[in-house]
Amino acid sequence: MDLRTVGETGSTNTDLLALARAGAPEGTWLRAERQTGGRGRQGRTWVSPAGNLYASTLVRLTPVDPPAPTLALVAAVAMHQAISTLGPGQALQIKWPNDILSGPAKLAGILLERANDAVVIGFGVNLAHHPDGLERPVTSLAALTGTAPDPGAFLDVLADAFARWLGTWRRRGLAPVRERWLASAHPRGTALSTPAGVGLFEGLDETGALRLRLADGSVRVIHAGDVFLI
CATH class of the missing domain: 3.30.930.10 (Bira Bifunctional Protein; Domain 2)
Structure with a gap:
């Protein structure tokens, strides 16, 4: 080093x-x-x-x-x-x-x-x-x-x-x-604002991407973009 x-x-x-x-x-x-x-x-x-x-x-x-x-x-x-x-x-x-x-x-x-x-x-x-x-x-x-x-x-x-x-x-x-x-990290269920919209934190997938549960119950996987706590 x-x-x-x-x-x-x-x-x-x-x-x-x-x-x-x-x-x-x-x-x-x-x-x-x-x-x-x-x-x-x-x-x-x-x-x-x-x-x-x-x-x-x-x-x-x-x-x-x-x-x-x-x-x-x-x-x-x-x-x-x-x-x-x-x-x-x-x-x-x-x-x-x-x-x-x-x-x-x-x-x-x-x-x-x-x-x-x-x-x-x-x-x-x-x-x-x-x-x-x-x-x-x-x-x-x-x-x-x-x-x-x-x-x-x-x-x-x-x-x-x-x-x-x-x-x-x-x-x-x-x-x-x-x-x-x-x-x-912040716990599952934390409200987040993301490029895919507002939703709840559902953890990470096996690649490290963000899992976001939307209001309609669907889960979006986010690989890049700004994410903010609500």
Whole structure:
């Protein structure tokens, strides 16, 4: 495992994608103390003041690995575990596929990007700060607990958790990751707003896709798109 830190960059995902194309190995991590061009899903801007975690890691896919999109669940359970370790006592939940919430408020997010056999996974965690005035509520560990862990120390815990869950995903497939994800997520029956409409959370299918029960009793399977708690 190779953990690198820079003072400032545009985006750790962009930088690590470039390193991947240049031959960087799996297990490379890049953390920035501050980002000037951080982004979330669908190109959204990710506000990046110093004191939070902005880090990306690289996975090199092999022909026998489970499907690459299921790495979103691997990343989610690893991040949930890391936050729970350093912010004990908080009622944290995973929201499909890989946001971490405290109540209705978003605490952390993940962005996966791929270039050939390289999957770069970016982690953003509000440790010391969180933005105000957004459409959806957000929070930080400092707001929840009164203190914020050092981002470098947080990365050590996260990198270890991710390595362990990545190993499980490779050795045993998606099933144990999916089981841990479900145990850490909002419960079945939670009302959700999705691209397929409003419905109730019915768990995940065997591929990690979201199962949504609609008002007419039918179940839709959602593979991508924004999902919000109601």
